[in-house]
Amino acid sequence: MKRPALSTTTLVLAAWLTLAAQALAQTDPLPSWSEGAAKKTIIDFVQATTTQGNPKFVAPEARIAVFDQDGTTWVEQPIYTQVLYCLERVPAVVKAKPELKDVEPFKTVLSGNHEAIAKLTMPDLEKILAATLSGMTVEEFSSQVKGWLATAKHPRFKRPFTELVYQPMLEVMKLFRANGYRTYFVTGGGQDFVRMYSEEVYGIPPEQVVGSAGATKFGYDKAGRPMLTKEPKLLLMDDKAGKPEGIHLVIGRRPVAAFGNSIGDKQMLEYTQAGDGARLMMLVHHDDGTREYAYGPKSKIGTFPDALMAQAKKQAWTVISMKNDWKRIFAFE
Amino acid sequence: MKRPALSTTTLVLAAWLTLAAQALAQTDPLPSWSEGAAKKTIIDFVQATTTQGNPKFVAPEARIAVFDQDGTTWVEQPIYTQVLYCLERVPAVVKAKPELKDVEPFKTVLSGNHEAIAKLTMPDLEKILAATLSGMTVEEFSSQVKGWLATAKHPRFKRPFTELVYQPMLEVMKLFRANGYRTYFVTGGGQDFVRMYSEEVYGIPPEQVVGSAGATKFGYDKAGRPMLTKEPKLLLMDDKAGKPEGIHLVIGRRPVAAFGNSIGDKQMLEYTQAGDGARLMMLVHHDDGTREYAYGPKSKIGTFPDALMAQAKKQAWTVISMKNDWKRIFAFE
Numbered sequence: 001m002k003r004p005a006l007s008t009t010t011l012v013l014a015a016w017l018t019l020a021a022q023a024l025a026q027t028d029p030l031p032s033w034s035e036g037a038a039k040k041t042i043i044d045f046v047q048a049t050t051t052q053g054n055p056k057f058v059a060p061e062a063r064i065a066v067f068d069q070d071g072t073t074w075v076e077q078p079i080y081t082q083v084l085y086c087l088e089r090v091p092a093v094v095k096a097k098p099e100l101k102d103v104e105p106f107k108t109v110l111s112g113n114h115e116a117i118a119k120l121t122m123p124d125l126e127k128i129l130a131a132t133l134s135g136m137t138v139e140e141f142s143s144q145v146k147g148w149l150a151t152a153k154h155p156r157f158k159r160p161f162t163e164l165v166y167q168p169m170l171e172v173m174k175l176f177r178a179n180g181y182r183t184y185f186v187t188g189g190g191q192d193f194v195r196m197y198s199e200e201v202y203g204i205p206p207e208q209v210v211g212s213a214g215a216t217k218f219g220y221d222k223a224g225r226p227m228l229t230k231e232p233k234l235l236l237m238d239d240k241a242g243k244p245e246g247i248h249l250v251i252g253r254r255p256v257a258a259f260g261n262s263i264g265d266k267q268m269l270e271y272t273q274a275g276d277g278a279r280l281m282m283l284v285h286h287d288d289g290t291r292e293y294a295y296g297p298k299s300k301i302g303t304f305p306d307a308l309m310a311q312a313k314k315q316a317w318t319v320i321s322m323k324n325d326w327k328r329i330f331a332f333e
Numbered sequence: 334m335k336r337p338a339l340s341t342t343t344l345v346l347a348a349w350l351t352l353a354a355q356a357l358a359q360t361d362p363l364p365s366w367s368e369g370a371a372k373k374t375i376i377d378f379v380q381a382t383t384t385q386g387n388p389k390f391v392a393p394e395a396r397i398a399v400f401d402q403d404g405t406t407w408v409e410q411p412i413y414t415q416v417l418y419c420l421e422r423v424p425a426v427v428k429a430k431p432e433l434k435d436v437e438p439f440k441t442v443l444s445g446n447h448e449a450i451a452k453l454t455m456p457d458l459e460k461i462l463a464a465t466l467s468g469m470t471v472e473e474f475s476s477q478v479k480g481w482l483a484t485a486k487h488p489r490f491k492r493p494f495t496e497l498v499y500q501p502m503l504e505v506m507k508l509f510r511a512n513g514y515r516t517y518f519v520t521g522g523g524q525d526f527v528r529m530y531s532e533e534v535y536g537i538p539p540e541q542v543v544g545s546a547g548a549t550k551f552g553y554d555k556a557g558r559p560m561l562t563k564e565p566k567l568l569l570m571d572d573k574a575g576k577p578e579g580i581h582l583v584i585g586r587r588p589v590a591a592f593g594n595s596i597g598d599k600q601m602l603e604y605t606q607a608g609d610g611a612r613l614m615m616l617v618h619h620d621d622g623t624r625e626y627a628y629g630p631k632s633k634i635g636t637f638p639d640a641l642m643a644q645a646k647k648q649a650w651t652v653i654s655m656k657n658d659w660k661r662i663f664a665f666e
Contacts, residue, residue, distance in 0.1 A: 270559045
């Protein structure tokens with residue numbers, strides 16, 4: 001059977017539609033976002049705050065956008081990446097200090113007994129953090145973390161943790177930066193840990209990472225060379241009230257935009273909102289158990305309690321539904 | 334008597350010389366510096382580290398230059414500006430808390446007896462710093478400092494402190510920034526204090542001020558608005574060993590250039606020098622009692638002891654003579 005010939009008009013129209021669709025895709029700064037209120041809120045905010053003469057205009061020097069990390073820009077389930085790092089670092093620590101082999105909590109971690117490890121108490125965990133995050137120079141720590149990141153894999157996704165980054169949030173960060181905003185991490189995670197990959201993975205340089213920070217101690221090695229050693233002393237716990245406190249310590253300016261995903265980000269969003277002029281507060285809601293994890297207010301983990309959802313509604317914070325607002329979650333999808 | 338007529342050649346030559354001198358002046362990035370080793374060292378360093386293909390080339394993201402403040406970029410005699418601020422703030426503190434009127438060291442400060450004030454001990458001074466630098470919100474502190482800076486005058490120069498800035502150092506900062514460097518203060522002074530004028534006076538934004546830092550506490554005012562209150566708890570003493578520690582905390586990168594003027598900057602210069610590749614370490618030497626103050630190794634103040642001068646020579650740090658290397662010290666000269 002002979003197919004009917006396509007008219008010239010039809011061909012021209014088809015070509016035009018293809019070109020138009022490509023042009024639209026090229027100019028959409030958030031291609032991984034579904035059309036909807038969340039996407040529109042972000043694009044409108046960036047446009048309004050960077051347009052001269054707009055009442056919401058924000059001076060270039062004040063354009064600071066802050067992002068929580070775990071659960072806001074990458075996967076935080078089933079365990080914080082840094083906590084996994086610390087647990088997996090224990091064998092190397094015990095190798096260097098064999099006397100720890102039979103001492104708790106190191107003994108339990110070495111046993112590999114997942115049930116027992118899951119039951120470790122907060123003080124146990126603190127001992128593990130202290131042993132794996134301090135006692136070395138900052139350069140030694142850097143090479144330890146980089147070595148681990150190069151080989152460690154996520155238990156469910158079987159990929160490096162640095163690939164488990166939310167593509168829609170990378171697009172938001174790029175959009176802000178393209179419009180003169182400086183993007184900062186404000187994370188409960190360790191400042192030195194996050195600095196090891198923030199520039200390569202997120203385009204956020206080390207000096208724009210605010211995180212939980214331990215003290216360092218300046219001294220000299222045996223050859224008389226200056227060195228900084230990581231100390232088991234916490235200077236800043238960058239979570240909850242610690243987030244605005246950390247922002248003041250490191251940045252010294254109130255952000256105009258803040259992105260979080262949990263009760264630990266509440267104070268950061270409140271502090272951001274309390275400034276004058278245009279403000280943007282957003283919360284990523286984990287409601288996609290198929291593509292990622294579902295642990296929003298309906299789940300039992302409790303990082304996004306009903307009270308936070310109610311506050312978001314009351315204070316006009318935008319809640320991002322991972323299920324509905326994100327066309328894709330990861331770059332590798 | 335008739336003056337001899339100038340030949341056309343002479344006129345052309347004179348015009349050419351004038352133009353050439355102007356062109357030279359326009360392209361000299363450090364016009365307040367006398368020609369000499371210090372000036373040449375700075376210009377050569379910036380040129381080498383920003384020229385692609387030069388073995389000393391420094392990648393743009395690593396271009397960090399750090400500057401001490403008191404004594405390096407502005408006058409620190411006869412008293413640190415911030416200490417004077419704290420002393421002059423005492424009457425307002427006592428007005429708000431009249432019970433302090435008869436309590437030492439506030440009583441002595443209120444007496445105006447200069448001799449007695451000069452004899453206050455370190456613990457006395459700490460009480461004054463705590464009372465004048467904490468207890469208020471960060472916004473209240475900001476307006477208190479700005480109000481003081483607008484009216485306070487230096488006892489000898491009879492000018493606002495923000496004019497007692499070393500013009501040659503402003504030129505150095507601008508030269509570095511024009512070549513892709515980020516300039517940071519790393520000061521023993523209070524981080525929040527220096528942030529009040531650093532952007533306007535030096536072009537250094539608040540997020541690039543590393544200083545001695547007190548904790549803040551997040552909370553809510555009576556109307557339920559979020560606020561940060563300055564606490565009398567020191568998080569970072571940004572002097573001596575605290576300088577590299579503060580650099581790591583806030584910047585997270587080793588600087589490639591460091592400028593100081595005293596024994597308190599020694600560790601910062603050592604830490605800067607210990608990195609790979611091109612490095613620049615410089616010390617401002619106060620040897621001009623006529624135009625400013627002379628308190629270098631030959632004087633008794635002891636902030637620049639002979640040992641520091643010997644170390645500078647041994648480690649090839651460049652010492653800047655205010656007397657010989659600076660054509661002018663202040664913009665108002």
